[in-house]
Amino acid sequence: MGKIYLGIETSCDDTSCALYSAEGGVLVHRTAAQLDHARFGGVVPEIASRSHMKTLLPLYETVMEEAGIGLRDLSGIGVTNGPGLTGSLLVGLSFAKALSYGGGLPLAGIHHIEGHIMANAIGGGFTTPAVVLVVSGGHTMLVHVAGIGRFEVLGGTRDDAAGEAFDKIGKLLGLPYPGGPAVEKASKNGDPRAFDFPRALKDSGECDFSFSGLKTAVMLKAAQLGIAPGSASAAGARAVADLAASAQEAIVDVLSIKSAEAVRRLSPAIFYMAGGVAANGRLRESIRERLAPSGIPVSWPPVEYCTDNAAMIACAAMHHFGAGRIDGLGLNTFPRGELASWA
Ligand code: KG4
Ligand code: ZN
Secondary structure, three states: OOOEEEEEEOOOOEEEEEEEEOOOEEEEEEEEEOHHHHHHOOOOHHHHHHHHHHHHHHHHHHHHHHHOOOHHHEEEEEEEEEOOOHHHHHHHHHHHHHHHHHHOOOEEEEEHHHHHHHHHHOOOOOOOOEEEEEEOOOOEEEEEEEEOOEEEEEEEEOOOOHHHHHHHHHHHOOOOOOHHHHHHHHHOOOOOOOOOOOOOOOOOOOOOEOOHHHHHHHHHHHHHOOOOOOOOOHHHHHHHHHHHHHHHHHHHHHHHHHHHHHHHHHOOOEEEEEOHHHHOHHHHHHHHHHHHHHOOOEEOOOHHHOOOOOHHHHHHHHHHHHOOOOEOOOOOOOOOOOOOOOO
């Protein structure tokens, strides 16, 4: 089986453990979603940390049992140490440190965004130079990856992240939490051209994004149509579908226009997508269409590795260890922080 690496991810509201090896890819991956947040319409940090405390140890034991291995069979541990919710990160990091100390195993702190990017390396090669569109609940950015561990952030959002926009729009349309998948589902019955929502910074020529104006525009239109959160009548269902489809189209348009622009400027060997919003079918379709003239291949991870997961963290850690980068037990968490090169 070769060397096996354990990944731990607890940066937000999902508790995740995975085992990864160069030869076998993802050996076992388990993610436990915290459903308690749904009734609050968003993640409650205190609930998230306490839930990680309860879930992480049994999840780790399940993963090890399923693989039929023990601590002494591991070659290293990767753990997300930021950015994210401090309480949540501390649970994962403390747990990883305990295993590292007890098993005498090397430890690597992984930047959450690097994890999302490295989801594209799961089960095989990772081509560079690459342009990567990272679109999640907390981040929206275009990154130039010159090589493993060599990042240049080309631009990011000035306000809301794309996933955050999906979540807020879902909430104001009375759709279930999280908003992203719900908006995508509702959009299937709607007309994406029903409402002409703003595409902020579309022609700025830079890789910056802004989604807060879109959220306000959808809110005003929903109010004008008499749609109140959580009270969509049968008659309003059509309007909700049109609002969802038009809002999704505005987000997708901006993301794919800017991605095509970055690809045109940098001529990378490949274009990757990463993060929860990369699971969106309409975004995938639009990116493919807009990048087709460039002839540059487009790729994204399977859906289960787009959203938060520990397999991407274990895979990233394997590359850190391979390059000889190891963290000590003094490793700390960081709530915010740019994606910096380490190679
Ligand atoms: O990467 P992720 O799991 O967590 C963060 O690091 O933020 O991303 C979660 C985000 C949420 O905002 C969720 O609504 C969004 O990804 N998302 C989607 C879809 N699936 C998840 N957004 C649009 N369409 C989807 N199918
Ligand atoms: Zn994430």
